[in-house]
Amino acid sequence: QVQLVESGGGLVQSGGSLRLSCAASGGSFSSYAMGWFRQAPGKEREFVGAITWSGDLTYYGDSVKGRFTISRDNAKNTVSLQMISLKPEDTAVYYCAARKKIPATMAHEYVYWGQGTQVTVSS
Numbered sequence: 001q002v003q004l005v006e007s008g009g010g011l012v013q014s015g016g017s018l019r020l021s022c023a024a025s026g027g028s029f030s031s032y033a034m035g036w037f038r039q040a041p042g043k044e045r046e047f048v049g050a051i052t053w054s055g056d057l058t059y060y061g062d063s064v065k066g067r068f069t070i071s072r073d074n075a076k077n078t079v080s081l082q083m084i085s086l087k088p089e090d091t092a093v094y095y096c097a098a099r100k101k102i103p104a105t106m107a108h109e110y111v112y113w114g115q116g117t118q119v120t121v122s123s
Helices: none
Strands: 003-007 010-013 018-025 032-039 046-051 058-060 068-073 078-083 092-100 117-122
Touching: 003 092, 018 032, 018 092, 018 117, 032 068, 032 078, 046 068, 046 078, 058 068, 078 092
Parallel strands: 010 117
Antiparallel strands: 003 018, 018 078, 032 046, 032 092, 046 058, 068 078, 092 117
């Protein structure tokens, strides 16, 4: 069983930056691919990005490509999401998620989820 806890959300102006972190415990973190998703009110959960267990490959959703960067530190059991050039449409609750083996882009393919952290981008 893996527990995930996100942090780092908040209120930021359009064009600003935020760095989200996800701390994992209770499992072999380095054996899990990690994903970030977000969900805005009234919308479906959206794939933001994912990273392989080793950190050598990353994948991003089209809406964040070039602005968001995922990284991980297996020694510290953390995965991060660096967000720059934020837009009001990035406003959502951001979730980290874990699954064994390879990353995936569909939310239902992830087994473990954090509670989410709110990101609000003002115009």
